[in-house]
Amino acid sequence: MKTWSETNMKVQGIIIAGLSLIRLLLSLFALWLTLGWKVRKTRRAFEKQLIRQGMAKKDAKKLSAQYSKMKNEIMDSLKGSLFKNI
């Protein structure tokens, strides 16, 4: 039969693991929220430089779309590795 302290330890371990997981997921969620905003800023700065050198706005937007594509790829690979490990 398991003693009270053994059960207590196990419960403590589960609580610690749960709290750490929640903390990790919250941090990743915050990261995901700020990522979209960061990508927009990066794209705008990138387009500005291209337009300054005489590129058409439409083409500059097309080129800066690479950043959004890259963001999606990173998010996909992060999600994939996260769900694979949980």
Next chain:
Amino acid sequence: MSEEKEKRKEKEEKEDVEELREVLSVVSKEVPSLIKSIIGSVFSEEAGRDMGKAAAAFYKELKDAGMPEETAVKMTENYISVFTSLGDILKGVGKEGKVIISTKEGEEIGKEISEEVSRKIKEKLAEKRREEKEEDEE
């Protein structure tokens, strides 16, 4: 005696829980900050400006050399895609069982493997010859 054993077991379990707490706290702190720094180095106003400057200089050179607009844009797109293929790198790293080894290290490992293989082959051949000799003698 059994009380002592129980106490020791309890102590070990306590240590395990402490260890688990430490590991999890480090993981939950370090992993997000690591991802944040990787993302920050690619997705920031400064990084975008620098990348834009490089791409714009490339585009301008092509235009100045007399390249048609469409081709220049296409080539600039290809030029950028080389730098923005971080997703592919991450995909490669995320694949199970895949290990990235530097060229030098790879060469050393290859050398070791070929040496080991040739040694084993020589051993086997010597063994075979010995067996054949023994059979001839019989």
